[in-house]
Amino acid sequence: MEPFVFLGNKSGASWMTFALILCCAVGTCELQEPKPTVPNDFQTVSPTQDDINKPQVFPEKEKTNLPMFTLHYSRIQVPFEFTMWVLLASFAKIGFNIYQKVTIWIPESCLLIGIGLIVGAIMHSVKEEPPAVLSSNVFFLYMLPPIVLDSGYFMPTRPFFENVGTVLWYAVVGTLWNSIGIGLSLFAICQFEVFGVQDINLQENLLFASIISAVDPVAALNVFDDVGVNEQMYIVIFGEGLFNDAVTVVLYSMFAFMTDMPVVESIDVFLGVARFFVVGIGGTLFGFLFGFVAAFTSRFTNKVREIEPLFIFMFSYLSYLVAELFAISSVMAIIVCAITMKYYVEENVSQRSCTTIRHVVKMLATISETLIFFFLGVVTITTEHEWNWAYILFTLLFAFMWRGLGILVLTQIVNPFRTIQLSLRDQFGLAYGGLRGAICFALVFTLPESTNRRNLFVTASIAIIIFTVAVQGISIRPIVECIKIRRTNKDLNTINVEIHTRTMEHVICGIEDLCGQWGHYYWKDKYSRFNQFHPPHKERKVQNKLKRLPVFIFSLRFKKFNDRVLRRILLRDNRAESSIVSLYKRLELQNAIELLDTPMGDISAAPSLVSLQDEKKEASRPKKKFLAADIKKMHNILSKNMYKIRHRTMVSKYNLPEDSRTREILIRRHASIRRSLRAGSFREQPAQSIAKSQKYYSLQPGGNLDSAFALRRQSHAVSELEHLQSSGASPRSSSRSLVPLKRLNTIEEPTAASEHPGGRAGSGSRGRKPPVPAPRRRSSRRAEEEEENNVVSEHPAGGEEQDPPPPQGWVPENRDPRENEAEDPLLRPSSRRPQRSQTP
Amino acid sequence: MGSSSSNLNTIPNSQELMQETGFSAAHLLRLYERFEFLDKDNKGHLRPEDFEAVQELSTNPIGDIIIGSFFSPGQETVDFPSFVRILAHFRPAEKNRTRDGAQPEPANSSTGKLKFAFQLYDRDRDGKISREELLQVLRAMLEMQVTEEQLESMAERAIQEADLDEDDAISFDEFKKSLEKVNIDHKMSIHFMK
DSSP: OHHHHHHHHSOHHHHHHHHHHHHHHHHHHHHHTTOSSSOSOTTOSSOOHHHHHSOEESSOOSSOOOOSSEEOHHHHHHHHHHHHHHHHHHHHHHHHHHSHHHHHHSOHHHHHHHHHHHHHHHHHHTTOOOOGGGSHHHIIIIIHHHHHHHHHHTOOHHHHHHTHHHHHIIIIIIHHHHHHHHHHHHHHHHTOGGGTOTTOOHHHHHHHHHHHTOBOTHHHHHHHHHHTOOHHHHHHHHHHHHHHHHHHHHHHHHHHHHHHSSSOOHHHHHHHHHHHHHHHHHHHHHHHHHHHHHHHHHTTGGGOGGGHHHHHHHHHHHHHHHHHHTTSOHHHHHHHHHHHHHHHHHHHSOHHHHHHHHHHHHHHHHHHHHHHHHHHHHHHHHSOOOOOHHHHHHHHHHHHHHHHHHHHHHHHHHGGGOSSOOOHHHHHHHHHTOOBOHHHHHHHHTSOTTSTTHHHHHHHHHHHHHHIIIIIHHHHHHHHHHHHHHHHTOSSOOHHHHHHHHHHHHHHHHHHHHHTOSTHHHHHHHHHHHHSOOOGGGHHHHHHHHHHHHHHHHHHHHHHHIIIIIHHHHOSSOOSSOHHHHHHHHHHHHHHHHHHHSGGGGGGHHHHHHHHHHHHHHTTOOOOOOOHHHHHHHHHHHHHHBOOOGGGGSOOSSSOOOOHHHHHHHHHHHHHHHHHHHHHHTTOOGGGHHHHHGGGSSOOOGGGTTSSOHHHHHHHHHHHHHHHHHHSSOOOOSOOOHHHHHHHHHHHHHHHHTTOTTOOHHHHHHHHSTTTHHHHHHHHHHHHHHHHHHHHHHHHHHHHHTSOOOTTSOOOTTOOTTTTTOOSTTHHHHHHHHHHHTOO | OOOTTOOGGGSTTHHHHHHHHOOOHHHHHHHHHHHHHHOTTOOSEEOHHHHHTSHHHHTSTTHHHHHHTTSOTTOSOEEHHHHHHHHGGGSOOOSSOOOOSSSSSOTTSHHHHHHHHHHHHOTTOSSEEEHHHHHHHHHHHBOTTSOHHHHHHHHHHHHHHHOSSOSSEEEHHHHHHHTTTSOHHHHTOOGGGO
8 A cells, every 4th residue: 555655764753743643633533423413524614503503512411501511623623624734744844854864865745745645545544534625716815825925035036037038938838838739649549449538528638738737846946956957947947837837827727718618719719819918917917016016015114013024925915816806817916926026125124024024935835835735645545536547647648748848849949049058958857857746736626526527637637746746756866966977977076176166166156246247237248249340150149139139128227217216116215235135244244243252152263273283283294094984974074064156055945045054154254354353452553453354364474465365454444443443532332323434434544545546445335335344343342352351361372373483384373574563553554555556 | 337338448458458368349348347336436446345345255155265366466456457367267268269379378278267276275376285275265165063173184185185296285287187077167167258
């Protein structure tokens, strides 16, 4: 029996929790069993009149005395059962997330279906009915919106708009291709008498095909996220999954309408096509409308922070419902609404509300999806099936075939229009990642009962979902990894290769950020190519580029429009820098400071100490021999703990965007500033701020002290500021406003002006982003205060650092041959001027 | 930004730069716009702070090192030609076109790219990556939960792997050899600079 195969694989913990919950659930059910009035259908959503009037009394009595103990189960039945289902599904999720290995190899949806199968089997054995959740209304009004909202809200906007053409191409044309292809092929199959399905006509086949053509790329996304596919590919998969939901729902409703028609005329087909566009574009418009209203509302919520997040949910839901009211694409409406409002809302609302919004969106979506897959398992066991080998196998075959063909053909068409082409490997990933999921399942259950061969359709859909989720979902990771390995040929990398390649990845990522390749710069590049002369052989390319011109102009126009109009209307205060960004930065900095202020938090200082000691014994270090196991461990550490480059961890459907690594990087980088300040300041010479900051990298070979490090210099600027401030009359204790900083900057100007006629370099950016330096300043001042107390205790260490440099060309931190000359802050720049004069 | 009106004529020595770096006019123009954008006060050169203002760079674990690589020793500023020359390392190498022969080693050859990578480690520019230098980069790149001991053994191991002449450091040739399996051109190129 299938469920118990799953049981064998299941971790003990999940089984336990599951059993526990089940006991509760079944227990409550069995309490009801002896009751004569409600035989078997106490799961019905609306309790009968009888139930309400007659409280269930324990034990049964003839006379109605005041009951000692009563149960009002029918009263709480619906919410109670709902809660139990959610809990059960959530416990299952906890269960298999305890053992991460399981979810790496088997997608979560697959496990959920497995658990659902078990529960279904148990329910079936006690003759239980499945919950009534799977009506069309429940799914479309309550379960689908959170999922779509989540995808829309967490859609990485810029890469998405970069690839919007490809995404829509795959989503719209690809879904049409699949539906029509599968539908027609199945219709052809139906003509054969041997298979016994001649009664299914063309419309019904098309309807069924539209149901199973919605792909749900969650499993594929998770795999690609881990394996690390390029961003382009990721967004294509993500967007396709999102928009083909919309397309599928539209197609479904269209075909469902057509199946009811006795005869389909050509005008109906034409109207259907027209309706397709009306529905899609109408949904988009509603989305825009509500998105802007939501953004506009969030402008005024700063006094009612408690309910701030609520607006976001209510407006997106409203957009969904209103779109539903007009029978246009509600999925499109909510996606567009989420994309539209996100940008403005996140700037308007407080940081906390923003976090809340993200978490709640994620939570609702996860639970909806979990429940859907869970119910899928349950329903598989408990519904009536009509198994027709031929039809189901051909469905599987055609679904697979048309998907693969579709991707192949569509990519050939779209590739010439792309700057970055989709490789064959990408195409394979796209095709093989086409798992069927929640939408497919829900749609097939919304088929009206009267549909011809409904049970066959249900069975076939469930079969294709389970097949794709189980077989493709499990095998996609090994296959993708296998392809990747073959491609990059990294059978056994050396430690060197691993380190260096990651370094290079970071460098590329950093340089890309530096060049700002996204956004309108990208289009600007495309655009400026028109202005240049073109060699004749580039003519064709130019023509391709020309096709992008409208998009480019649109994006430029939009940017202008956005800057001039939208931002003014929709944002509370129209600052140049996105407030969320600076706020985030500030918070991160505060975090960093707090972390460092706790006694044990000062981890970052440890490495330098260690390396200091290490330096001493280095001379006598024996050549270490490494065992194979050690090396394997190193590879492990490297692959697990190296910071991933930014793009890859950007979006993940199941997880919130992970910022812990970013946080850690920020903390560390600011920690090192602080460390440098602390270590330097016990010398109590204000003039040595530059020397202090040299500590950031302890590697300071004698000759090139001035070389290269930005942070060092920046912290130099900061500590200079700080020095000025602390020597100034008023040490503003906790004011972290922009004003004192600006004034400080101007105070500082005379010193800096002598070396830079153009004015202080940092002042521009610093003025623009006031919150950033502020906490740093506070931290370092505090550090100095601390230092005053700790002078004695830190002196020994200082003495050590004063030692002559070790021979290895590595100088202990803070060693600067010039640091003793530089006594006066005003003198120092002049002593450095000769060097700068070499600058061309 | 003030870049909307800029064209190739506003860039000093644009022809020479194009010759030298192999960037197309459009790329040069765009890089110039970016340069102007980063250069907030129109100083004509960039300082490390200007780089730091790029949000994403501050969350790059080796952001400092990357920024540092733009500044040659002893200099606190980088002007546009140097900026472009550095970025030229990341241009994908031309496959079939042979260069005019004037420049023996363009920056975007795989040796040029490797040299750039090597210099990221070799902070003191003594032509060798010492254990400490390697450790610095490792420390920045690995999460905090990795202990110093593990870092050291990894650095040790990496040096042992690559160190052919047993001087306890990695020279450029050794570096190159240790990466010979890696497709440098693929790894160290930025597609949009094609």
